[in-house]
Amino acid sequence: MAFFILKRLAQSIIVMLFVALIAFTLFRYVGDPINNMVGQDTTLAQREALKKKLGLDDPVVVQFARFVDHAVHGDFGESYRLRKPVSALIEERFPATFELSMTSAIMALLIGIPMGVYTALNRNGLLSRGFMTLSLIGISLPTFLIGILLILVFGVVLRWLPTFGRGNVVHLGWWSTSFLTTSGLKSMIMPAITLAIFQMTLIVRLVRAEMLEVLRTDYVKFARARGLRSSTINFSIALKNTLVPVMTIIGLQIGSIIAFAIITESVFQWPGMGLLFIQAISNVDIPVMAAYLLLIAFIFVVINLVVDILYFVVDPRLRVQSR
Amino acid sequence: MSEVEAEIDGELIGWRARLADNDLWHSFTHSPLAMISAAFTVIFLLAAIFANVVAPHNPFDLSQVNLMDSLLPPSWMDGGNASYLLGTDDQGRDVFSTILYGARISFLVGFLSVIFASVIGIVVGLVAGYVGGFVDTVLMRIADIQLSFPAILIALLIDGVLRGIVPRNDYDDLAIYVLVLAIGLSFWVQYARTVRSSVMIERTKEYVQAGQVIGLPGHTILFRHILPNVVGPVLVIATIQLALAIITEATLSFLGVGVPPTSPSLGTLIRIGNDYLFSGEWWITIFPGVALVLVVLAVNLLGDWLRDALNPKLR
Numbered sequence: 001m002a003f004f005i006l007k008r009l010a011q012s013i014i015v016m017l018f019v020a021l022i023a024f025t026l027f028r029y030v031g032d033p034i035n036n037m038v039g040q041d042t043t044l045a046q047r048e049a050l051k052k053k054l055g056l057d058d059p060v061v062v063q064f065a066r067f068v069d070h071a072v073h074g075d076f077g078e079s080y081r082l083r084k085p086v087s088a089l090i091e092e093r094f095p096a097t098f099e100l101s102m103t104s105a106i107m108a109l110l111i112g113i114p115m116g117v118y119t120a121l122n123r124n125g126l127l128s129r130g131f132m133t134l135s136l137i138g139i140s141l142p143t144f145l146i147g148i149l150l151i152l153v154f155g156v157v158l159r160w161l162p163t164f165g166r167g168n169v170v171h172l173g174w175w176s177t178s179f180l181t182t183s184g185l186k187s188m189i190m191p192a193i194t195l196a197i198f199q200m201t202l203i204v205r206l207v208r209a210e211m212l213e214v215l216r217t218d219y220v221k222f223a224r225a226r227g228l229r230s231s232t233i234n235f236s237i238a239l240k241n242t243l244v245p246v247m248t249i250i251g252l253q254i255g256s257i258i259a260f261a262i263i264t265e266s267v268f269q270w271p272g273m274g275l276l277f278i279q280a281i282s283n284v285d286i287p288v289m290a291a292y293l294l295l296i297a298f299i300f301v302v303i304n305l306v307v308d309i310l311y312f313v314v315d316p317r318l319r320v321q322s323r
Numbered sequence: 324m325s326e327v328e329a330e331i332d333g334e335l336i337g338w339r340a341r342l343a344d345n346d347l348w349h350s351f352t353h354s355p356l357a358m359i360s361a362a363f364t365v366i367f368l369l370a371a372i373f374a375n376v377v378a379p380h381n382p383f384d385l386s387q388v389n390l391m392d393s394l395l396p397p398s399w400m401d402g403g404n405a406s407y408l409l410g411t412d413d414q415g416r417d418v419f420s421t422i423l424y425g426a427r428i429s430f431l432v433g434f435l436s437v438i439f440a441s442v443i444g445i446v447v448g449l450v451a452g453y454v455g456g457f458v459d460t461v462l463m464r465i466a467d468i469q470l471s472f473p474a475i476l477i478a479l480l481i482d483g484v485l486r487g488i489v490p491r492n493d494y495d496d497l498a499i500y501v502l503v504l505a506i507g508l509s510f511w512v513q514y515a516r517t518v519r520s521s522v523m524i525e526r527t528k529e530y531v532q533a534g535q536v537i538g539l540p541g542h543t544i545l546f547r548h549i550l551p552n553v554v555g556p557v558l559v560i561a562t563i564q565l566a567l568a569i570i571t572e573a574t575l576s577f578l579g580v581g582v583p584p585t586s587p588s589l590g591t592l593i594r595i596g597n598d599y600l601f602s603g604e605w606w607i608t609i610f611p612g613v614a615l616v617l618v619v620l621a622v623n624l625l626g627d628w629l630r631d632a633l634n635p636k637l638r
Binding site for chain 2: 015018019026030136137139140141142143144145148149151152155156163252255256259260262263266277278280281282284286289293296297300304
């Protein structure tokens with residue numbers, strides 16, 4: 001087991017270095033970093049001095065090593081557009097994205113898994129067919145359109161919910177939370193639903209497919225032959241085995257929720273990292289793009305690692321094999 | 324009847340008989356949902372291609388656009404004008420016509436990026452599966468890494484990088500190609516993996532060994548003999564990815580990093596209309612949205628049908 005984890009850890013580090021290389025290439029070769037940092041009236045001598053100070057004359061390998069070293073210590077340079085350290089910008093925006101993503105992930109799981117199990121157990125029921133049709137529509141509905149429709153109905157026509165921003169936030173140290181005020185909670189509802197719907201449709205389809213697969217296996221047939229109650233079979237045996245592969249996908253889903261948060265944040269003007277990133281793209285603000293890329297890659301790698309280890313813990317067959 | 328005519332007739336009958344005998348055709352004519360989706364897609368596609376003939380107005384010809392007609396509601400509502408079926412936008416452009424012209428760009432980007440992605444993916448998959456060894460390991464590692472990130476994120480990133488490289492003045496003209504490149508490069512992995520696994524099965528079959536024995540060059544075996552046998556799954560992926568590509572294009576354009584407002588796609592139209600949502604002019608954004616969803620839904624349904632029809636296990 002230790003060997004397996006070490007191997008995975010080594011793979012994760014290679015992936016991170018690969019992503020760091022892309023981020024470094026972006027920073028170094030897309031546009032001229034010096035030109036992006038100084039004004040029009042900077043003299044050539046000052047440019048040279050800055051170049052020297054940043055070490056842009058050093059061999060590329062040395063520069064890359066320095067880039068990685070800085071990144072590990074949380075230093076991503078200064079945003080070209082906002083003239084502030086990128087790490088400070090991200091620190092300020094991270095809580096908003098995190099709260100939004102977690103709320104919708106939990107929402108998607110709490111609704112998606114029961115719906116998936118139900119549609120698998122009652123394959124031909126009317127409600128199941130309805131759920132499946134809904135999930136196909138859910139997949140075909142782009143995230144931003146869901147947001148717009150919600151805004152139109154609940155924000156513009158009914159005027160029940162705020163349509164942009166986080167509402168009032170409470171600061172707890174450097175963390176800002178919108179869970180502790182009414183306006184914050186109200187602001188959370190529509191963005192969270194928007195973000196959750198796509199993930200939910202995926203979870204429903206996945207749980208359904210896995211559950212159907214498990215229900216066909218011999219051990220389920222045997223359990224039926226033994227005359228166990230069908231609730232025992234469905235929930236203690238089938239559901240348990242369904243959740244193992246589902247876990248992997250859910251790990252990946254959390255990553256994709258963060259990616260889709262870019263769209264949701266843009267629709268609702270939610271002041272998170274996604275909005276920061278999209279503004280960075282329109283303005284070719286490379287340091288912010290590079291930092292965001294590295295951060296997302298890091299989150300992905302950590303989630304993957306955790307899921308792999310969980311797999312080991314949950315599925316005894318894997319432990320036997322690796323011995 | 325002369326001999327030649329009889330031959331042509333025979334051939335025709337043969338062609339029809341073959342079609343009627345074809346599994347795919349049989350499955351198609353027995354699935355109403357697939358037929359409706361196909362009909363809708365084809366009609367919409369034709370309307371988009373021939374937008375300059377079909378559309379009642381040319382929204383991008385300034386001499387035909389009248390600012391006095393701006394922000395008119397759909398024709399069935401109070402204040403609507405019969406010549407503007409779905410209303411007009413802030414510049415007096417007919418929403419119905421802009422949807423047709425916009426769908427043209429959405430389809431164009433969708434098709435081009437699917438073609439681009441499938442060419443890269445198929446070549447990588449064929450090479451990785453056939454050559455194997457180190458090449459295979461490297462290519463599949465890259466695919467794994469890319470696959471662990473959502474395509475939309477990769478597309479956004481490539482789009483952002485290209486924005487940095489392409490000169491600002493040319494950007495609007497090149498936006499479509501930038502999008503095709505960004506979406507294509509973020510979608511190739513699925514083809515590569517599918518083709519690779521099919522190739523690894525085909526590689527051990529006798530016809531490939533026969534080709535190797537008579538000394539055919541590797542690329543001939545790969546492209547002339549193996550490729551046609553792995554095309555089925557590729558077709559399914561391509562259909563489903565067409566829907567995804569159209570959504571991705573719309574999303575990027577909605578986020579403001581896609582097609583410019585001067586030649587808007589459906590996504591750009593939704594973005595433009597979004598500004599008028601709060602003042603009550605919902606039709607500018609909702610109708611392009613409905614068009615987008617219908618297209619994507621139809622293509623998705625076609626993809627679902629094709630996957631089931633080509634999967635022998637489900638028959």
